[in-house]
Structure formats: structure tokens, C-alpha cells
Amino acid sequence: MWRLARSAASNLPRTRRFSTSIPGPCIVHKRGADILHDPWFNKDTGFPLTERDRLGLRGLLPPRVISFEQQYARFMESYRSLEKNTQGQDDSFVSLAKWRILNRLHDRNEILYYRVLIDNIEDFAPIIYTPTVGLVCQNYSGLFRRPRGMYFSAKDKGEMMSMIYNWPGHQVDMIVLTDGSRILGLGDLGVQGIGIPIGKLDMYVAAAGINPQRILPVMLDVGTNNQKLLENRLYLGLRQPRLEGEEYLSIVDEFMEAIHARWPKAIVQFEDFQMKWAFETLQRYRKRFCMFNDDIQGTAGVALAGLLGTVRAQGRPLTDFVNQKIVVVGAGSAGLGVFNMAAQAVSRMAAAETHPQFFLLDKDVWFYRYHLLSNFLGLITTERKVVDPAAAPFAKAPGEIEGLGLREGANLVEVVLKAMRESDSPKPAIFAMSNPTMNAECTAVDAFNHAGENIVFASGSPFKNIDLGNGKVGHVNQANNMYLFPGIGMGALLSGARLISDGMLQAASECLASYITDEEIQSGILYPPTRSIRDITAEVGAAVVQAAVAEELAEGRCDVGPRELRQMSKEETVEYVKHNMWYPVYSPLVHEK
Ligand SMILES: NC(=O)c1ccc[n+]([C@@H]2O[C@H](COP(=O)([O-])OP(=O)(O)OC[C@H]3O[C@@H](n4cnc5c(N)ncnc54)[C@H](O)[C@@H]3O)[C@@H](O)[C@H]2O)c1
Ligand SMILES: O=C(O)C[C@H](O)C(=O)O
Numbered sequence: 001m002w003r004l005a006r007s008a009a010s011n012l013p014r015t016r017r018f019s020t021s022i023p024g025p026c027i028v029h030k031r032g033a034d035i036l037h038d039p040w041f042n043k044d045t046g047f048p049l050t051e052r053d054r055l056g057l058r059g060l061l062p063p064r065v066i067s068f069e070q071q072y073a074r075f076m077e078s079y080r081s082l083e084k085n086t087q088g089q090d091d092s093f094v095s096l097a098k099w100r101i102l103n104r105l106h107d108r109n110e111i112l113y114y115r116v117l118i119d120n121i122e123d124f125a126p127i128i129y130t131p132t133v134g135l136v137c138q139n140y141s142g143l144f145r146r147p148r149g150m151y152f153s154a155k156d157k158g159e160m161m162s163m164i165y166n167w168p169g170h171q172v173d174m175i176v177l178t179d180g181s182r183i184l185g186l187g188d189l190g191v192q193g194i195g196i197p198i199g200k201l202d203m204y205v206a207a208a209g210i211n212p213q214r215i216l217p218v219m220l221d222v223g224t225n226n227q228k229l230l231e232n233r234l235y236l237g238l239r240q241p242r243l244e245g246e247e248y249l250s251i252v253d254e255f256m257e258a259i260h261a262r263w264p265k266a267i268v269q270f271e272d273f274q275m276k277w278a279f280e281t282l283q284r285y286r287k288r289f290c291m292f293n294d295d296i297q298g299t300a301g302v303a304l305a306g307l308l309g310t311v312r313a314q315g316r317p318l319t320d321f322v323n324q325k326i327v328v329v330g331a332g333s334a335g336l337g338v339f340n341m342a343a344q345a346v347s348r349m350a351a352a353e354t355h356p357q358f359f360l361l362d363k364d365v366w367f368y369r370y371h372l373l374s375n376f377l378g379l380i381t382t383e384r385k386v387v388d389p390a391a392a393p394f395a396k397a398p399g400e401i402e403g404l405g406l407r408e409g410a411n412l413v414e415v416v417l418k419a420m421r422e423s424d425s426p427k428p429a430i431f432a433m434s435n436p437t438m439n440a441e442c443t444a445v446d447a448f449n450h451a452g453e454n455i456v457f458a459s460g461s462p463f464k465n466i467d468l469g470n471g472k473v474g475h476v477n478q479a480n481n482m483y484l485f486p487g488i489g490m491g492a493l494l495s496g497a498r499l500i501s502d503g504m505l506q507a508a509s510e511c512l513a514s515y516i517t518d519e520e521i522q523s524g525i526l527y528p529p530t531r532s533i534r535d536i537t538a539e540v541g542a543a544v545v546q547a548a549v550a551e552e553l554a555e556g557r558c559d560v561g562p563r564e565l566r567q568m569s570k571e572e573t574v575e576y577v578k579h580n581m582w583y584p585v586y587s588p589l590v591h592e593k
């Protein structure tokens with residue numbers, strides 16, 4: 001069996017990371033300057049002389065051939081000198097300058113771009129992904145130089161089935177889709193939200209080794225309710241209010257059908273949709289297509305892994321999770337996703353009558369689907385007149401909270417203090433998960449200063465570790481869904497799953513939770529460092545494959561069918577995932593008409 005799986009893997013594009021053998025050839029249907037202008041094939045000054053002859057490139061480049069390693073070093077030198085020369089300048093200015101230099105490389109030479117990204121993921125993830133990607137989206141219309149990905153707008157209704165064939169790539173494995181309505185914590189950014197699918201897919205390439213020729217970032221432009229953008233003469237999206245109701249859904253339906261018609265096995269990740277559509281589309285499509293909502297499901301898995309890590313950090317058995325009091329601030333996609341997954345974990349661990357001790361707060365509550373009816377502050381109880389159905393299961397009955405001295409609308413400080421009154425927790429946890437940095441609920445320094453040295457702390461955007469004095473370090477974890485979505489997508493892809501089930505998502509979360517050693521947990525570490533993101537993604541991907549197999553959802557991929565997948569041990573599955581990770585190396589180009 002294993003031989004079968006290995007040979008199947010070797011039929012796929014070259015993926016081995018540390019392979020020392022010569023990379024296989026890559027067929028190119030272009031010649032001359034067209035190759036230099038195609039970032040996928042372009043090697044800049046790296047084309048060997050024989051290749052220059054074969055491809056009609058002689059004379060189109062300076063004569064000296066520069067090796068890949070030299071090109072790499074040259075790029076890193078420019079990047080480091082940019083860092084040096086901008087020291088002390090405004091953070092946003094510096095971050096955008098760094099994003100620009102990386103983006104220019106992305107537009108010119110993809111192999112070199114992805115190699116520097118993979119090798120320097122700790123430095124570059126905050127630039128191409130959160131938090132800088134938020135700034136990029138805010139300024140996108142001004143920053144726009146070249147298109148990337150596809151744009152489907154409300155004006156394309158009825159055309160999508162043919163438009164999808166305008167995409168030049170023959171095969172697409174991974175699609176990240178947004179409608180730009182809730183970009184990080186920055187609100188409705190309309191068409192400018194395209195930066196998010198681009199950043200997420202860069203993380204797919206870096207972490208999961210998805211082949212960048214097979215990714216597709218998509219913006220569904222149904223208008224924007226952001227008045228500033230509508231009035232901005234540079235704004236590149238539709239200048240109209242957002243479509244609502246059935247009109248909106250018909251656009252998303254048409255897009256999903258078009259995708260499915262051309263690439264039936266592509267995985268679709270919904271990203272940064274406002275809550276009403278995040279839940280509605282998830283329910284609508286999750287049984288029909290292989291899709292998931294990252295903000296609801298990916299986030300929940302990462303948060304649950306962190307919460308389970310916290311229980312371990314407290315020196316308690318995992319089953320003590322059912323006794324933990326959890327307060328979520330913000331009854332949105334992320335917060336409700338976390339509670340739903342945490343509630344599932346409680347019901348797996350505890351007796352049927354155990355009631356999770358969850359407290360949900362929000363500053364305002366939407367009437368299901370359309371209108372904001374009124375402003376509420378604080379704790380949500382069953383006394384509240386208007387509660388979104390997705391939040392309703394977590395509304396506290398007055399009887400449950402009387403003993404704690406709480407009431408409808410109690411504010412965060414009251415809830416936290418009262419919930420902690422009877423607690424003997426040696427290590428309370430604070431997860432400030434909102435993005436980007438300026439939207440974080442609190443900074444790491446504030447958390448350690450106000451809540452004490454013993455806390456476990458995590459944030460959605462990266463913060464530096466805190467010097468607590470006396471040689472002690474307050475560890476800052478990055479609780480970001482980047483630790484799961486690449487593995488969920490990769491696992492779904494390699495298993496050829498028909499859909500993405502709760503069981504597959506649970507397996508992903510448990511895998512992440514168990515990745516950290518007891519020693520790390522004791523020093524406040526809940527998540528692996530970003531630099532090991534490929535390793536953790538291979539583990540998560542394998543866990544997802546195995547869960548899909550166990551639930552008989554796996555249909556296999558290429559010549560590795562469900563039978564072969566079923567026969568693989570856990571280690572073999574991890575190895576199989578690793579074998580399928582694309583790794584950037586220059587391949588010899590062979591011209592074919
Ligand atoms: N770290 C991660 O991996 C991760 C994942 C998903 C979302 N997020 C971040 O979490 C935040 C929320 O995402 P979401 O998808 O739930 O958004 P959402 O718009 O669906 O929900 C946000 C909710 O928070 C409420 N809210 C806002 N400010 C509040 C306040 N001061 N007090 C109480 N409630 C408040 C809003 O009324 C809304 O109901 C965003 O900043 C997003 O970027 C982080
Ligand atoms: O994009 C991120 O960094 C995480 C998350 O998906 C978010 O919406 O904030």
C-alpha cells in the first residue's frame with residue numbers, strides 16, 4: 001500500500017522540500033519576452049544560458065547569470081536595508097513599504113517570492129497577512145497596480161458560468177472568497193477586501209504547500225455600505241449599496257455553481273463575511289459543497305485548542321474543561337463559532353445534564369438578517385427582547401446568574417469579576433483575538449500589568465513577549481486561525497472529501513491542541529511558533545484526512561483512492577501530506593507550442 005501511495009505522490013508536481021535531486025521540467029507554452037512577463041515562469045537573471053537559447057531569451061537579459069541563492073540574498077539585502085533606512089518612522093508607513101517590496105517580487109517572480117516567504121515566515125507573515133494586510137485593504141484602491149485573483153460583481157449576474165473560464169489556470173484546488181463586508185475588525189471595505197483572500201492564499205502556499213498555480217482569490221462585489229468608499233473617486237468597486245436578501249444570495253449561489261461546474265473538487269473558504277451572511281451561507285452550502293467558513297470554524301478550532309492548552313497549563317485534566325467559565329465578548333461569527341465548538345467539546349466530555357458555564361456579551365444585537373434594532377450593552381440573557389437566533393442558545397436564564405449577582409446587560413468588568421469570584425484558577429486566560437493590532441481588545445502589556453504574571457495570554461495579531469522583570473518572560477501567543485485553515489483546506493483536498501464535517505474540524509483542533517508539549521504549556525506556550533507552520537499544517541492536514549476517511553467522506557485524489565487512504569497509518573498520512581506540499585525551486589523550462 002505504502003508503495004502505492006508513494007508512487008501516486010511522485011506523479012504529482014515536485015513537492016519535496018529538501019530534495020537534492022534535479023527538479024523535473026516544466027512545460028511552457030510561451031517564448032521570449034512573454035516568459036519574462038509571466039511571474040510564474042520568470043527567473044529574472046537566473047535563466048541559464050542554454051535555457052535563454054532554447055526560449056528565445058538571449059539578449060533580453062543582462063549577460064551574467066545570477067544563481068537562485070544570489071537572487072535570494074540580493075532580495076533579502078534590499079529588504080534588510082529598507083528596514084534599516086526606515087527605522088523610527090511611522091509604523092504604517094514602514095509596514096506598507098515592506099508590503100510593497102514583497103508585492104513587487106510577487107508580481108515579478110513567484111518562485112523567488114514564495115521561497116523568501118517560506119524561509120522567513122516569521123518576519124513576513126505580519127506583512128503579507130495580519131496585521132499589515134488590513135492596512136493594505138484600507139488603501140487598496142490607491143495601491144492597486146496589477147489585478148490578482150478574480151472579481152465577480154452584482155453586474156455579472158447571469159455571466160458567471162462563462163466568466164469562470166476566463167481564469168487562465170486549468171486546475172484550481174483552493175479558493176478563498178470574500179464579499180468584503182467585514183474585513184478583520186475594520187468593517188465594510190467593499191472591493192478593497194480582496195487583499196484578505198490574497199493574504200490567506202499566500203499562507204496556504206507557505207504553510208500547506210498548495211501549488212500557487214492552483215489557487216484563486218475571489219472578490220464578490222455586491223456593493224458597499226461604506227459611505228467614505230462610495231464617495232472616494234479612486235474606489236475601484238461598484239458604487240452602490242450592498243445587495244441584500246434574495247438578491248444577494250442569488251449572486252453567491254451563481255458563483256458557487258460556476259465554481260463547482262468548472263472545478264468540482266476545489267475547496268472554497270469563506271472569509272470575512274459579515275455575520276448574518278457568514279452563518280447563512282455556511283448553512284446553505286456546507287452539505288452541498290466542500291467549503292467552510294474560516295471565521296466561524298477555523299477560529300473556533302484555534303480558540304478551543306488554546307482553551308484546552310489553558311486547562312493543561314492550570315495542571316488540570318482536560319476533562320476539567322467542562323468546569324471552566326468562559327466569557328466571550330462579541331456575539332459575532334468568531335465568538336459564536338467558539339462557543340458552538342466549545343459546547344460540542346463540553347457535551348463530549350461531560351454528563352448529559354452538565355451545562356457549560358459560558359457568558360456572552362455584545363454591544364449591540366442584530367435582528368436576524370436585516371436590521372439593527374437597538375443598542376444593548378453587555379451580558380446577553382433571555383430577558384433581552386431581540387437576540388440573533390445564533391446567539392440565543394448562549395443567552396443566560398436569570399435564574400442561572402442570580403447567584404453570581406449578574407443581570408441582563410452587565411458589563412465586561414462585572415461579568416469577569418463575578419465569574420472569577422468563586423474561581424480558584426491558578427492561571428486565568430485572556431485571548432484578545434480581534435484584528436488587526438489596533439482592534440485588539442487589549443495589548444499584551446496591559447493584560448500582564450492588570451491581570452498579573454500568571455495569566456495565559458494570546459492575541460489575534462502578533463505582539464512581542466513581555467519582559468516581566470526578574471528574568472521572567474510573559475509569553476505572547478498568536479491565537480490566529482492561520483494555525484488551522486491551511487491544514488483544513490489541505491486535508492479536505494487530499495482526502496477528496498465531499499464536504500467538511502464537524503468531525504474533520506474537531507480533529508484539526510485536537511491535533512493543534514496536542515502539538516504543544518507539557519514543558520511548553522508550563523511556560524505559557526499554547527501554539528507553535530509561526531516558523532513551524534509547515535510542520536503543524538502537515539499534522540493538521542493528516543488529522544483532517546484521517547477524520548474524513550473515518551466518516552467515509554473521503555473520495556481520494558488522483559490515484560490515491562479511499563482504500564489507499566484508509567490503509568495509511570497516522571505517520572504515513574502525515575508523510576503523504578508532506579509529499580504533496582509544493583516547494584519553490586526553479587525547474588528547467590521546456591517550450592511546447
Ligand atoms: N484571531 C483570529 O483568528 C480571528 C478569527 C476571526 C475573527 N477575528 C477577529 O475578531 C473580530 C470579530 O470577528 P467576527 O467575525 O466575530 O465579527 P462580527 O462582525 O461577526 O462580530 C463582532 C461582534 O462584536 C460586537 N462588538 C464589537 N465591539 C464590541 C464591544 N466593544 N463590546 C462588545 N461587543 C462588541 C459586535 O456588535 C458584533 O456582534 C474581528 O476583529 C476579527 O478580525 C480574529
Ligand atoms: O485574518 C486573520 O488574521 C484572522 C481572521 O480570519 C480575521 O478575520 O481576523
Ligand SMILES: [Mg+2]
Nearest residue numbers: 271272294295
Ligand atoms: Mg477572517
